[in-house]
Amino acid sequence: MTAAEQASANIGVVGLAVMGSNLARNLASREGNTVAIYNRSYSKTETLLTEHPEANFVPASTYEEFAASLSKPRTAIIMVQAGKGTDAVIDALTEAFEPGDIIVDGGNALFTDTIRREKAVRETGINFVGAGISGGEEGALLGPSIMPGGSAEAWETLGPILKSIAAIAEGEPCVTHVGTDGAGHFVKMIHNGIEYADMQLIAEAYDLIRQGTGATPAEIADIFAEWNKGELESYLIEITAEVLRQVDAKTDKPLVDIILDQAGSKGTGVWTVQTALNLGVPVSGIAEAVFARAVSSKPAQRAASAALPGPSSVPTVDDKAAFIEDVRQALYASKIIAYSQGFDAIVAGAEEYNWDIKKGEIAKIWRGGCIIRARFLNRITEAYAENPGLVALVTAPYFTDAMAGTQDSWRRVVGGAAAAGIPTPAFSSSLAYYDSLRAPRLPAALVQGQRDFFGAHTYKRVDMDGTFHTLWSGDRTEIEATDSH
Numbered sequence: 129m130t131a132a133e134q135a136s137a138n139i140g141v142v143g144l145a146v147m148g149s150n151l152a153r154n155l156a157s158r159e160g161n162t163v164a165i166y167n168r169s170y171s172k173t174e175t176l177l178t179e180h181p182e183a184n185f186v187p188a189s190t191y192e193e194f195a196a197s198l199s200k201p202r203t204a205i206i207m208v209q210a211g212k213g214t215d216a217v218i219d220a221l222t223e224a225f226e227p228g229d230i231i232v233d234g235g236n237a238l239f240t241d242t243i244r245r246e247k248a249v250r251e252t253g254i255n256f257v258g259a260g261i262s263g264g265e266e267g268a269l270l271g272p273s274i275m276p277g278g279s280a281e282a283w284e285t286l287g288p289i290l291k292s293i294a295a296i297a298e299g300e301p302c303v304t305h306v307g308t309d310g311a312g313h314f315v316k317m318i319h320n321g322i323e324y325a326d327m328q329l330i331a332e333a334y335d336l337i338r339q340g341t342g343a344t345p346a347e348i349a350d351i352f353a354e355w356n357k358g359e360l361e362s363y364l365i366e367i368t369a370e371v372l373r374q375v376d377a378k379t380d381k382p383l384v385d386i387i388l389d390q391a392g393s394k395g396t397g398v399w400t401v402q403t404a405l406n407l408g409v410p411v412s413g414i415a416e417a418v419f420a421r422a423v424s425s426k427p428a429q430r431a432a433s434a435a436l437p438g439p440s441s442v443p444t445v446d447d448k449a450a451f452i453e454d455v456r457q458a459l460y461a462s463k464i465i466a467y468s469q470g471f472d473a474i475v476a477g478a479e480e481y482n483w484d485i486k487k488g489e490i491a492k493i494w495r496g497g498c499i500i501r502a503r504f505l506n507r508i509t510e511a512y513a514e515n516p517g518l519v520a521l522v523t524a525p526y527f528t529d530a531m532a533g534t535q536d537s538w539r540r541v542v543g544g545a546a547a548a549g550i551p552t553p554a555f556s557s558s559l560a561y562y563d564s565l566r567a568p569r570l571p572a573a574l575v576q577g578q579r580d581f582f583g584a585h586t587y588k589r590v591d592m593d594g595t596f597h598t599l600w601s602g603d604r605t606e607i608e609a610t611d612s613h
């Protein structure tokens with residue numbers, strides 16, 4: 129059957145590299161779906177057809193053929209290189225499609241680009257949906273976590289299709305209409321930011337145990353496998369055990385000792401931190417994770433700094449089992465802070481961009497398919513169900529109890545790491561953030577005084593309304609300021 133023969137496909141995929149071809153196969157494997165497929169270079173389309181003759185695909189070699197093969201309203205998911213590639217495909221599909229049709233960008237777009245694209249495409253009468261898709265290649269094939277934005281009208285058509293291919297967690301598909309225009313890509317970006325923090329925290333836990341107890345990577349793999357049976361149960365803990373257990377075939381050494389210790393990134397962590405800075409939301413755990421990768425990737429600075437003095441004496445770990453349990457508790461506490469900060473960023477983004485984001489639903493759709501899938505996401509859903517207006521996730525009763533149970537361990541670990549000279553940027557900054565939140569009084573008062581001294585930026589008083597300025601260079605009397613700087 130050729131594309132032009134009949135408009136038989138109910139969904140289409142443009143871009144058949146690893147993500148797109150896996151998503152197309154996932155779609156084709158679900159009952160009732162016929163999938164139109166298009167790739168700029170036809171060779172990828174041919175390869176997919178040859179390798180999967182069983183799949184219900186309708187190939188197209190031009191955008192016109194692709195459009196003709198889709199039943200109306202036409203629905204197409206773009207899975208191409210983010211940036212210029214996405215813009216080029218959107219332009220071509222906007223030409224080939226008609227009002228009422230739906231273009232979905234499933235790539236990793238920056239949410240502000242999605243807002244821009246949605247506005248431009250909407251003017252043609254075509255719906256544009258930016259959908260964050262998490263889970264990598266395997267998720268795309270077997271069931272990802274999907275975070276679509278766009279209009280409610282588009283969601284009506286798209287919802288059942290996306291539900292059919294999403295991961296299932298506790299009987300529920302891991303997809304929900306996140307909010308309008310760029311909301312889906314915004315939430316996907318925050319997901320990736322939390323992923324950065326989670327990975328860094330796990331890496332710090334590994335480093336502490338290795339340096340603190342002398343355990344081998346294989347022994348630490350066993351510890352992580354054990355942790356994965358409890359409240360830390362998650363995909364990232366599970367794969368950490370696998371990575372630590374891996375032995376390098378060439379040298380017979382643990383693979384983790386052979387891999388160059390310079391962490392790369394593709395930019396979504398940086399986007400999260402930049403966005404949070406603009407919104408004024410402290411996502412310190414995520415930021416430290418991004419910076420930790422940056423420090424690791426500065427070989428010249430690290431080599432030049434290798435001779436810098438460290439602690440004159442390093443404390444020893446007498447009770448290894450107790451220390452490992454402390455690290456587990458510290459990891460759990462820091463992880464709660466990372467998620468709490470991530471959800472704060474979602475709340476701030478929703479306010480800024482007028483999105484009605486249901487936080488509990490977001491935690492639910494992250495329970496399966498995505499990289500940060502974890503048992504404790506259920507607790508987040510419950511916390512927002514009990515109190516939708518929760519001002520900080522960490523203050524929900526369940527998490528307050530968790531903090532009460534973990535914070536002594538957390539302090540011992542961070543203090544011990546500092547004394548031993550072991551870097552724990554994410555553990556330490558999470559604890560500092562936690563203590564900042566709970567402090568009855570912060571030294572911000574002094575900062576305000578300094579700002580007023582050098583810049584007449586004014587300050588407020590604790591005991592009366594109004595805005596004040598001290599005449600620092602004069603007789604140092606306080607005057608009521610008329611306008612704030």
Ligand code: NAP
Nearest residue numbers: 143144145146147168169207208209210213216235236264
């Ligand atoms: P990719 O390497 O990012 O992109 C390659 C695809 O883009 C090819 O199909 C290529 O077509 C197409 N393309 C590039 N420029 C184009 C243009 N101007 N016009 C038409 N097509 C163009 O592919 P990927 O790794 O499968 O990722 C696809 C999207 O998913 C990306 O946005 C990525 O960020 C996102 N994503 C990836 C992962 C992952 O684990 N890889 C996870 C989540 C999300 P040709 O074959 O003709 O060159």
